[in-house]
Amino acid sequence: MFNKTQPLTQVICARKFFTTPKLISDELVVHRDTNDNNPEVPFQFTEANMMRIAAIIQNYPKGAQRAAVSFAIDIAQRQMGWVPISAMHKIAELLSMPRMRVYEWATFYTMTRRRFRGKFHVKVCKTTPCMLRGSDIILQTVEEATNCTVGGLSEDKMFGLDVVECQGACVNAPVMVVNDDYYEDLNVCDVYNIIQTLKCGGIPPWGPQSGRASCEPHCGQMSLLEMPPPPGFMMQDALIGSEVSKPPKPKSK
Structure with a gap:
């Protein structure tokens, strides 16, 4: 227990500090240069992909082209099968944004493959x-x-x-x-x-793979078994204008 007569400096120095061990998930946030993934390996978008990126950039106001970073990363991944560090640098150049902002996006979203993961x-x-x-x-x-x-x-x-x-x-x-x-x-x-x-x-x-459609119950469809009512069903007569014909009532079974 803390002794009131004990100097504060001794209490602070006696405090224990702990560090966590290295985690496997460190790959998500750490880059290590390899022979096939380093800034010196050239990367260029194909002409078709450059046209796609240019078209996407047009969707955003001038000066806000960095909003297209997610699309650009996805296009790079579909071209290469993964996203090397040189592709991130190319994206930062095209979108006039700091490289760090591209790194942040690529390491936050796990759908971005930062190393080759097979065909x-x-x-x-x-x-x-x-x-x-x-x-x-x-x-x-x-x-x-x-x-x-x-x-x-x-x-x-x-x-x-x-x-x-x-x-x-x-x-x-x-x-x-x-x-x-x-x-x-x-x-x-x-x-x-x-x-x-x-x-x-x-x-x-x-x-x-079980044969069911979408996410319906295994026992079969349990809702939306009938055709939905037409537009205007149950609408008050006062709300239907003279030019608008009253919608037909659904036939009773």
Whole structure:
């Protein structure tokens, strides 16, 4: 306990400080130069992509072109498959903004791939709804099917595997995303079929794999079973002008 007669300097010096260990997630905010990802590696947008960026910039007032940074990063990623540091520098130059602002965007949003993640980037959701529906088994199956561990690449560089947080399709858990395509309501057989189709050069049908449409209940559609009433249904007669014909009443069954 603190002794009132003890000098304050001794109390301060006796205070303990703690530091946290290095986390795997440091990759999200730390850049390390490599042979294929350093400022000296040249990067140029294709002519078509430059036209796309120019068109997007026109959507914003003069002097506010930095608002197009998210679009520019996405275009760079679709051109390269990932976003190297030299692409970030090119974006900062085109949008007349500090490089740090581009770094901030690229490190905050996890959909930005800052290293090569294979031809098919597989992301398995591990948030609570998916976990309760067996995402650990789905992840293990993906590792076996792609011969790839989490955070790594397959030997043929075809697949990269990562675990991610909520993908926004919780009602269709478990979910995995391959590049831009969502695969939902997964089981072990579904995963093997999807990966094998990709290996053979095909694109498997995306969406729920259970046969249901969108996110309707497994037992079938439970709402919106009838045609909705026409415009003006139940409107007061006084609100309907003389030029406007009164809408027909729906037929009773």
